Amino acid sequence: MAQLTRDDIIRLASLARLDLSDEEITHFSVELSKILDYVEQLQGVDVTGLEPTSQVTGLLNVQRDDEIKSYGYDPIVLLENVPEVEDNQIKVRRVL
């Protein structure tokens, strides 16, 4: 049985930069343990000689010319969704 304790959830939330309420932490440790139990069934599967699949198109190294193209998007419009802007720049909180 794969168990995720409250401490595990707190550690994972911290890795994911995600604020969780106390209630969420309790719920998730129960719910996510059930989900992990379900996916446990993969552990015994014979995959000898098989490689992992990360994509299904078979495309390799799709490239394009390295040139600037204008799609006509106005920077002012692009900045309209930014919570805080100063002098046409994105403003962030204190880093240190």
Added chain:
Amino acid sequence: MSQWLPIEEIAEKVRSGELKAVDLVNMALKTIEDKNEYNAIISTTKDRALQRAQQIDSGEKKGRLVGVPFIAKDNFLAFGAETTAGSNMLKGFVAPYQATAIEKLEAEGAICVAKANLDAFAHGSSTENSDFGVTHNPYDKTRVAGGSSGGSAAAVVLDMAPFALGSDTGGSIRLPASFCGCVGYKPTYGLVSRSGVVAMASSLDVIGPLARTVEDTALILDVLAGRDELDSTTIDRDPESYTILAPAKNLKIGVIKEYMGEGLDDGVKNQIEVSIAKLRNSGAEIIEISLPSLPLSLAVYYIICPAEVSSNLSRYDGVRYGHTDKSAKTVEENYIKSRGQGFGAENKRRIIIGTHVLSSGYYDAYYKTAQTVRTKLINEFNEAFKTVDFLIGPVTPNTAFEIGSHHNEPMLDYLTDIMTVAANLVGIPAISLPIGSVNGLPVGLQLMGKQHSDRQLLALAKQTEELSK
């Protein structure tokens, strides 16, 4: 009876001047307003739609879809329109650019009239995870419309527009199409550009149409399909039109053994068997096919999907766009609080699971194992397609469930996808076709073909659709 003509006829009549684009847009908007109680729509794009319609009526009436209104799931960016992805995280976000899919449809004269409801960030099978309320099933308001493209499916069935766009990561087009009773098409992975669509799990995500008939579905796919330099995962389209729906001869169709056994509702099973019998009577050879790893597909999916979700959702940082916490003092606190407030419970569940399966010490046991079993599943499908041309089975084990019945049971909700996730893991095209009903609720039939067989699959779907009339 639908108030909408077949899409091709609508466009013809707009071209000839018999129908006005403005009237069509108003017809769509009025239906949306009249059927507001189903909560299929998050917002309309009324002003923009009417403006475009007027331009069409007063100018050149060009394009294969000229004047045809449509509805996009609210995870498609439409220039100048709010795009929420069903989440408070993106509430108020106005798209500064446009999805390639919408761009292509508009280039053919189609008009986006509204944005449809979905589970927040497309995480769910019922739209119950939408931050804007649940979408009700058109056949029974106490039941779900399915998800995550529940708004799109309900909108088509409620006659709000001739077609809608959806996205399908683990069944999110086919499942609601099955629950609501319309056609839902999941193309071969890579066939339709995803540029400008809010990403969920990038190795699985496809976008596609929901419509009333296979003919309409094929026409929309024909407009959408093909390479796009803005989405480097796109593949070459079929050189021939997807609208050529000529029935093939001597077809061999495999009934998926693993989908027809335990857990399948008797009523649904009966409907599927009736369809299979009709295909047999029409000359197709029907054989049973076993894909032994199929029962593992949901477990594979619920590792790979949250892993990719946790990565894709890391872009929501409260800094560049989306919800932000105003009280935070440091940049890190701002990330943590903004994400905690903006994401819903299901988003958080998937982020935590995804972070766990990708974290050091667990990566091989979970993520790499799932990817390897994915290979096994792909090999089994490839083997099956050496014997048969297409696979047939149900879309879901049951008809639409009651709103609230999966509350606090994420595993129950995940199990809804048990028959749809395989097509995403393998990257093959699959369609949900309405074939009948059980106790007044629609039942969908699922047909799957090998990669790049979209044109042939649609032809078989058309044949099946005619047989089920």
